[in-house]
Amino acid sequence: MPPSPSPSPEAAADTVQEGTATLPQPKAGQPVKGFTLIATESNWKLAPGVTQAVWTYNGTVPGQEIRVTQGDFVRITLKNELSVPVTIHWHGYPVPDGSDGVPGLTQDAVKPGETYTYGFSADVAGTYWYHSHQESSAQVDKGLYGALIVEPKSSEQPDKDFTLILDEWMNAGGDAHSAHGSAGMSDEEMMAAMYNIYTVNGKSGSLITPLETKPGDTVRLRFINAGYRSHGIHIPGEFRVVSTDGQDIAEPAVLKDQIVTIAPGERYDVELTIDSQKDFTIDAHDNNKYNDQLVIPVKVSGSNGEKMEVQHDQLTAFDLLKYGKPAESELSKVQKFALEYTAVLNSKMNGNQLVYTINDKVFSELPALQVKTGDYVKLTFENKSAVDHPMHVHGHFFQVLEKNGVKVESTVMKDTVLVKPGEKIVVAFKADNPGNWMIHCHELHHAAGGMAQQLVYTDYKSSYTPPTNAANKPE
Known part of the structure; x- marks a missing residue:
């Protein structure tokens, strides 16, 4: 199930x-x-x-x-x-x-x-x-x-369990948050140049802590993207993607020579068995500028420094939406949704400031989406901009139903989904966690620039009342 x-x-x-x-x-x-x-x-x-x-x-x-x-x-x-x-x-x-x-x-x-x-x-x-x-x-x-x-x-627990948090930093002196809107920092190439240090668990390049293993170990790698850029991760040898965004994947097949792209906010859990007595590296393969800094050494005891050879020219992209065993789910059988909402994702100039919009409006202009407990909700994210938007829903897991008009056969549950330029992705969830929640882009500069909206339960009353004078800045 x-x-x-x-x-x-x-x-x-x-x-x-x-x-x-x-x-x-x-x-x-x-x-x-x-x-x-x-x-x-x-x-x-x-x-x-x-x-x-x-x-x-x-x-x-x-x-x-x-x-x-x-x-x-x-x-x-x-x-x-x-x-x-x-x-x-x-x-x-x-x-x-x-x-x-x-x-x-x-x-x-x-x-x-x-x-x-x-x-x-x-x-x-x-x-x-x-x-x-x-x-x-x-x-x-x-x-x-x-x-x-x-x-x-x-x-059963793996022999080794490693958490690997990916991020990007600016090398001192810059402030992308303030510069982003006022000085053109929304330009993808300029942002890519500004964030010139890539880290794993807060360390870059030769400071990245090696993963210590031994032959026969089962290893779980928990990748978390805390940055603003997607990263295409390659793991030599055979592996399985066993979970995404905390949700297990049904009967995940063995993969090899594939690049797993992890968008901002996403998590991917990978499992592998150390079946060689050779060291190897986990590295990044995409168009990011500073990938040479994002290299994770895996040390295998008894290797004597001998390294596994890898053919990088044979790598293909992993497709989560075609992975795992298809299964009937509650959400895939829903005939009528209480709320169906399309969020068109874009950007525009507001005076001399670039803002990021949902249906041509920024966060402060958008009405809250309203649901009640037990409702089924369908959201369509349509990206009409020139940049990626990893869309995150607070408080709920959703099922990805369609991509570009094609039904997704696998039963993929997530809380963050990457919507690339020109893509239209349909997701659905059951409103079963009463509260007041956010939906926003997890390229956090985009959220700060307006790409966010509230989702509220009409049958829920919060114990919290926002004061009028508090310095609350949710994005």
């Missing part, structure tokens, strides 16, 4: 009021895992000879990995020691509304010196991540992100 759309994780949990949000509480006897994340400034060595002032959770880039077991109740306290407000959004995880971390929609941004507590049941195993949603294009740029891993409660 395919994975079901997002559950309502806190349906059975009691709640208490804390500050301006309703904080869920664990059920009787539920294991509780507690974490404290401190937003603070630090200096971080990104690349040989390059150390920059960064913003961090707990002093490192990425921030502390939150790794829990399915069934745990997760409680995270955010302490803000920065000079600006921050939040934490749990990207891809169907948290209850009050823990989604969107300032002005689910909470006030956490001001300097303040704390805020998030809570949710980790009922859905998979690879997720967290990041600030306050001025996210600027704050994620500066390092405010980390991994959220929910391990399955009952399944």
Whole structure:
């Protein structure tokens, strides 16, 4: 059976009021895992000879990995020691509304010196991540992100499990967030030149930590794209893509000589077996300018430095929408949707500023999409612009139904889908997580430039009321 759309994780949990949000509480006897994340400034060595002032959770880039077991109740306290407000959004995880971390929609941004507590049941195993949603294009740029891993409660674990967060940085002195709208930084070539350091887990080039393995190991690689560019990843030898955006893929076939493209916000879990006593590298194959920095060494014990030979001229592109065993799903059988909405994605000049639009309007001009609990929702993303738009829906998993008018045979569940120029992609989900949510492009400069819209449940009343004077900046 395919994975079901997002559950309502806190349906059975009691709640208490804390500050301006309703904080869920664990059920009787539920294991509780507690974490404290401190937003603070630090200096971080990104690349040989390059150390920059960064913003961090707990002093490192990425921030502390939150790794829990399915069934745990997760409680995270955010302490803000920065000079600006921050939040934490749990990207891809169907948290209850009050823990989604969107300032002005689910909470006030956490001001300097303040704390805020998030809570949710980790009922859905998979690879997720967290990041600030306050001025996210600027704050994620500066390092405010980390991994959220929910391990399955009952399944065989791999011998080695590695989290690999991809990102891009500017080599000091620039501010893409402010420059983007006012100085033409939306130009794809100029942005590509500005972001000239590519990192894996906060390190570039020779500073990337090798993955230590031995012959016979089963290895799980959890790729997370926290950056603004898509990255085409090549893994030598045979592998399987077992999960995307935290959702397992039914009967994934063995792949070889294929490039897996990971768009901003997406996650791909790959499994392989070390069947050679030779070292190898995982690297990037696409049109990005600084791919030579994105090389992940895999060390195999006993190799004596001998390396696997790879024929790069034989690589083809992996197509997720044609992968995995097709299966009947609840969403593929829906005959009538309560809401059908087409979002035409584009850009235009607003005075001397380039803005990114949905149906020719920016975020502040767009009405909220309205649903009620139990509704089936169909969204069509149509990209009429010249650049990619990875579209992300908060609080829900959706099924990809069609691409460019062709039905998708595989049962693919996601929370972020890449819509390339000229493409039209249809997705559907069940409205089963009451709250007020965001839909936006996860090229975060585009979201900051207007490509975002709210989705609200008309039968839900939030315990949070946005004040009129708060410095909430959700994108």
